[in-house]
Amino acid sequence: MAKEIEKAGIPTVHICTVVPISKTVGANRIVPAIAIPHPLGNPAKSEDEEKQLRRSLLDKALRALETKIEEQTVF
Amino acid sequence: MRAVLYLNQFFGQIGAEDKADLEPLVKNGSVGPGNLFRELFGAQVEIAATVICGDNYFAEHIDEATEKVLSMIADYAPDLVLAGPAFNAGRYGMACGAVCEAVAKHQGIPAVTGMFPENPGVESFRKTVYIVKTKATTVGMREAAEKMCRLVLKLARKEPVGLPEEEGYLPRGLRRNYFAAENGASRAITMLLRKMKGETFTTEYPMPVFDRVAPLPPVERMSKATLALVTSGGIVPKGNPDRIESSSATRYGKYDISALQRLSPEFYETAHGGYDPTYANEDPNRVMPLDAARDMEREGKIGRLHPYYYATVGNGTSVARAGQFAGEIAKDLIISDVRAVIITST
Structure with missing residues (x-):
């Protein structure tokens, strides 16, 4: 999906847990996530800490979107 | 000959998604699809053990999991390893591919798995691993198991392995020299004539498909x-x-x-x-x-x-x-x- 949306002209970042799969399917900007059943969260943390964690992943995703890349890049 | 089998938590009969965090463990003998492999191998091969790992654990710790599984397999000093088949299960496919690649590389024994062509494990491992082509679901279990057994036995006995379509594995991109009856020029002309007549022909050099999209320039602000x-x-x-x-x-x-x-x-x-x-x-x-x-x-x-x-x-x-x-x-x-x-x- 990341590849097709980029093909249509919109820069896309893929936040995902299994980075090798994302590379295989052709996402260009990749941000590794936390875990498969909770990619943007961690139930072991408090609600506030968890939201901060989620926010840090989105911040990284924004940086990825603002970064010039030549090839598939894991941020 | 002695075999070790690799399975995920589901086929290893440990549990479903709630057990996907399971770290690698070993069971003696065959489990789940291992019983089918045992039946197909008959007396030729003994399935010494089954290594089982949760899909999430493997996918989230690929290097660590591969190493653990590898050392568990090595303990049994097998002559061959089978993994899966993983059908169209992505995490499982990545795990089976990683295990087979590591076994072949570090233990120098044949390892074979099976996957549906769209499994992401195929793109990641088909160049280094023999991956038998399977259906998308367990409907194709017996057929996949038969092909896997046949291929791994050939490899273990060091018999010549045929072309992907003959043996039922996915092309690895390997090329082998042989003497053809006709030279290249005349084979090419024959192919061209068939193409011009609209007849079917088989290329000797399939072009790689680069299904990639060039990264877009970044978002300015x-x-x-x-x-x-x-x-x-x-x-x-x-x-x-x-x-x-x-x-x-x-x-x-x-x-x-x-x-x-x-x-x-x-x-x-x-x-x-x-x-x-x-x-x-x-x-x-x-x-x-x-x-x-x-x-x-x-x-x-x-x-x-x-x-x-x-x-x-x-x-x-x-x-x-x-x-x-x-x-x-x-x-x-x-x-x-x-x-x-x-x-x-x-």
Whole structure:
């Protein structure tokens, strides 16, 4: 999906847990996530800490979107 | 001869998604599909042990898991290793590919697995691993097991292995020299004539398919741009109004979030059948991060959040179908002047 949306002209970042799969399917900007059943969260943390964690992943995703890349890049 | 089998927690009869975090363990003898392998091998091969690992554990710790599984396999000093078949299960396919690659490389013994051609494990490992072509689901179990047994026995006995289509494995891109009756020029002309007549012909040199999209230039200022959220993690309004399938999805949904600050578990849930839904159902923002995205909008880190998010289920969904969803979603995003997309996947 990341590849097709980029093909249509919109820069896309893929936040995902299994980075090798994302590379295989052709996402260009990749941000590794936390875990498969909770990619943007961690139930072991408090609600506030968890939201901060989620926010840090989105911040990284924004940086990825603002970064010039030549090839598939894991941020 | 002695064999060791690698299986995930499901085929290893430990449990379903709730056991996907299982660390590698060994059971003596054969388990699950191992019983079919045992039947097919007969007296020729003894299945000494089965190594079992949870899909999530493997996918989240690929190097560590590979090493652990490898050393468990080595303890039995097998003559051959079988993994899977993984059919169209992505995490399992990656694990089977990684195990077979490591076994062949470090232990120098044959290792064979089986996958559906769209399994991401194929693209990652087909050049280094013998992967038998299977159906997408366990409907193809017996056929896959027969091909795997036949191929691994040939390899173990150091018998010559035939072409991919003869043996039923996916092409590895290896080329072997042989003397042909006709020279290249005359074979090429024969092929050309067939092509001109509209007849079928088989190329001797299939061109590689580079299905890649060049990275787009970065977004200049996210603080001015409209951002959209898309997820393959199956987060949908409670009750799943679009009836998105829990696996092999044929649909996606578009959901209005313009009035929402976060996704409440009271009104949203996951429709995804490929991971333990407990955490996503407890807090859907763990998969579709609306709460944090709204904070960014409020703080001016992004210009605006697109008033809709898009969701499908990425579990066993065909690449072609996912591409079609994304093409349609992209059209919709372009009309709304969306300049950046975050896709989240489980």
